[in-house]
Amino acid sequence: MLLIHDGETTDDASVPRTGGVPLVPGGFVWPTCRACGGAMQFLAHLPLDTGVFSVFFCQNDPGMCDDWDAASGANRAYVFSGELTAATVPADGETLLGAVTALRLHRDDEPVDGLVLGRLGGEPDWIQDDETPDCPSCATRMTFTAELEEGYDFATSANFGGGGRGYLFDCRPCGEAAFLWQR
Template sequence: MQTNLMIHDGTAAACSDVPRTGGVPLAPAGFTWPVCGCGGPLRFFAHLPVEDGVLSVFVCQNDPGMCEFWAAGSGANRVHLFPREGLRPVAVPETGVTVLPVVSAIRTQVVTVDPEDCDEDAEPDAYDLGRAGWRREPGERFGKQREVLGSLGGSPSYLEDDRVPACPSCSVAMEFAAHLEEGADWETAMNLGGQLGYVFVCRPCREGAFLTD
């Protein structure tokens, strides 16, 4: 059983075209910064290059807990799947909670996990096992889980099937794309209420969705 973990890899330039959390979004010409239903700009969370483009994730942080950033389709979050060509930095709004205080570079690491390490009364979960075991030495109770910023591909960790969002354009169930953790440093991390974020995408329609557990 394998999972493709996203690992914190130091800092990155704010406008770099590398996997990262924070910084400035790169988007096609004419893109405007998304706005929440509360009227404030969404906060840019992650720039994730994938095989068929770039996933750009935004979540409302203007008044955490007041807007339903945890629900797909609530208007309090946004996921875009952009083509790789022609991307340019987007002008950041002058007011509102728009960017993270730190840009964190991401490297990917394929980790093989043993289903026997899972609780015998529970279904094996590749992401949960991979994150829990990351850089944990034999006999050590805790590893370096804070270094794990999520994962790419695979299946959504412990998410009920009825929570998988449908594409607003074609009504087909979206494909799971990534997990996103709040961040490596609690002082500068995204505020997701301590929850794990899930990114979904409909590749034919180039639509995306975000929710938390």
């Protein structure tokens, strides 16, 4: 399934999107970077059959906190379920993308009628070598969930090093998620 650009949407829309404000369960604490200590930037909201995925990565000093590495502590992915509400956004740090972009699901076996911004399921289309992470809880190889492209313009783009691609994984039994990017 492809993720196609579907225009702008509201900051807290429950649709697949990049940017805006994450929808989170009660008691959620905004993630901070292990390297610099700053609040991470919210990247994507992906409601799927297995839960609502939220992706964050550090953009306080791009390139200095190893935000591309799934295990560095400079990015964080979550799988949420249950009742979710808009998170309180920290006042400091590079916490939000410049715009909110809705993503429309589109079958990958049909002609594409828009800008492709990602893909759900299948196998990762690695730019470099396979970097599938192991679950931090059970050490099992995680399942590929989604791929995200940088974006279509500067305001909406994730900083994947210029021409990079993000990869989201999960471990369904443990309820864990992981994120990394390559260029």
